[in-house]
Amino acid sequence: MRTGIIGATGWLGSALGAGLLSRGISRPDELVLLNRSGPRPDYHGYENVIWVANAADLVAQSEVVVVSVRPEDWAALKLKADGRLIISFMAGIDARTLSRCRGRIVRAMPNAAAEIGASYSPFWAAEGVSEADRATVRRLLSAIGTTDELETEAQIDLMTALPGSGAAYPAMMAVAMAGFMRAQGVSDVIAWRAAEAAVVGGARLLEGRMAEAPELLAAYRGYRGTTAAGIEAAEAAGFAKAVTVALAAATDKARRMTIDAGDQV
Numbered sequence: 236m237r238t239g240i241i242g243a244t245g246w247l248g249s250a251l252g253a254g255l256l257s258r259g260i261s262r263p264d265e266l267v268l269l270n271r272s273g274p275r276p277d278y279h280g281y282e283n284v285i286w287v288a289n290a291a292d293l294v295a296q297s298e299v300v301v302v303s304v305r306p307e308d309w310a311a312l313k314l315k316a317d318g319r320l321i322i323s324f325m326a327g328i329d330a331r332t333l334s335r336c337r338g339r340i341v342r343a344m345p346n347a348a349a350e351i352g353a354s355y356s357p358f359w360a361a362e363g364v365s366e367a368d369r370a371t372v373r374r375l376l377s378a379i380g381t382t383d384e385l386e387t388e389a390q391i392d393l394m395t396a397l398p399g400s401g402a403a404y405p406a407m408m409a410v411a412m413a414g415f416m417r418a419q420g421v422s423d424v425i426a427w428r429a430a431e432a433a434v435v436g437g438a439r440l441l442e443g444r445m446a447e448a449p450e451l452l453a454a455y456r457g458y459r460g461t462t463a464a465g466i467e468a469a470e471a472a473g474f475a476k477a478v479t480v481a482l483a484a485a486t487d488k489a490r491r492m493t494i495d496a497g498d499q500v
C-alpha cells in the first residue's frame with residue numbers, strides 16, 4: 236500500500252517515515268514524500284523512496300495521505316484527495332475543515348517521542364471511515380509507538396494538550412530543577428544529571444503503571460521526610476493548579492486554531 240506523507244522531512248513526518256521504513260511496515264517504493272524544500276538524496280538511509288513535487292502528484296500516487304504540515308500551512312496546500320484515507324497530525328484543524336479535501340478523515344495526535352518509537356498517538360475517525368481504514372491507521376501509527384481510538388473529536392484537542400506536548404513539561408521541570416541546583420553552587424554538569432535522575436529515571440519507575448502514581452505519592456508522603464516536605468510545599472505553591480491551567484490553555488488554543496490557520500468558512 237502506498238502511503239503519502241505531506242511534511243515528510245518535518246519533526247513528526249520524518250519520524251513516521253523513519254519508523255515505517257525501519258519497522259518494515261512500508262517498503263521504500265511504497266513511500267510517497269512531499270515537503271517544501273525538495274527531495275533529499277538520502278531518506279533515513281534509503282534512496283528509492285518516491286519524491287513528488289506537489290500535493291496533487293502525491294494524492295495520485297497514494298492510497299493513504301498523512302498530512303503533517305503545521306496548521307498554518309494547511310490552507311495553502313489546497314489538498315484535493317477524493318476517496319483517499321486522510322490521516323491528519325495537525326493540531327486544531329477540525330474534521331469539518333479537513334473534509335473539504337473530500338477524503339475519509341482520521342485525526343491522530345502523535346508526539347515528539349515518535350522520534351524514538353515511543354509516541355502515544357490516539358486517533359479519532361470521522362464518518363465514512365471503514366474498519367479496514369481503522370486497521371490501516373493502527374498499522375501506520377504502530378511505526379511510531381502505540382495508539383487508541385477516541386470516542387469524540389473533541390478529545391483530540393485534549394490529547395493535543397497532553398500527550399501531544401511530548402517532552403515540553405518534563406523539560407520545564409528539568410530547567411527549574413537544574414536552575415535550583417545551579418543557584419546553590421552545583422556545577423552545570425551535575426545539575427543537569429541531578430535533574431535527569433528525577434525527571435527521566437524517576438518517570439521510568441512509573442512506566443506501564445502510571446495509574447499507580449497516587450499510591451506512589453502516598454508512599455513518599457508516608458515517610459514524613461524530605462520528599463513529603465517538598466510535595467507539600469509544591470502543592471501549596473500551586474503545582475497541580477499550574478498543570479491544570481497549562482493543559483486548559485493548550486486545549487483552548489487547539490479549539491481556536493482552525494480559525495487562526497486562516498480557514499474561512
Ligand SMILES: NC(=O)C1=CN([C@@H]2O[C@H](COP(=O)(O)OP(=O)(O)OC[C@H]3O[C@@H](n4cnc5c(N)ncnc54)[C@H](OP(=O)(O)O)[C@@H]3O)[C@@H](O)[C@H]2O)C=CC1
Nearest residue numbers: 242244245246247270271272303304305306308325326347
Ligand atoms: N512536533 C510535535 O511535537 C507535534 C506536532 N503535531 C502536529 O504535527 C504537524 C507537523 O508538526 P512538525 O512535524 O512539528 O512540523 P515541522 O515544521 O517540523 O514540519 C513541517 C513539514 O511540513 C512541510 N511543509 C510545510 N508546508 C508545506 C507545503 N505547502 N507543502 C509540502 N510540505 C510542506 C515542511 O517542509 P520543509 O521541511 O521542506 O520545510 C516540513 O517537512 C503540525 O500540524 C503539528 O500541529 C502534533 C503533535 C506533536
Ligand SMILES: O=C(O)[C@@H]1CCC=N1
Nearest residue numbers: 326395396399400401
Ligand atoms: O505545539 C504545537 O502546536 C504542536 C501540536 C501539539 C504539540 N506540538
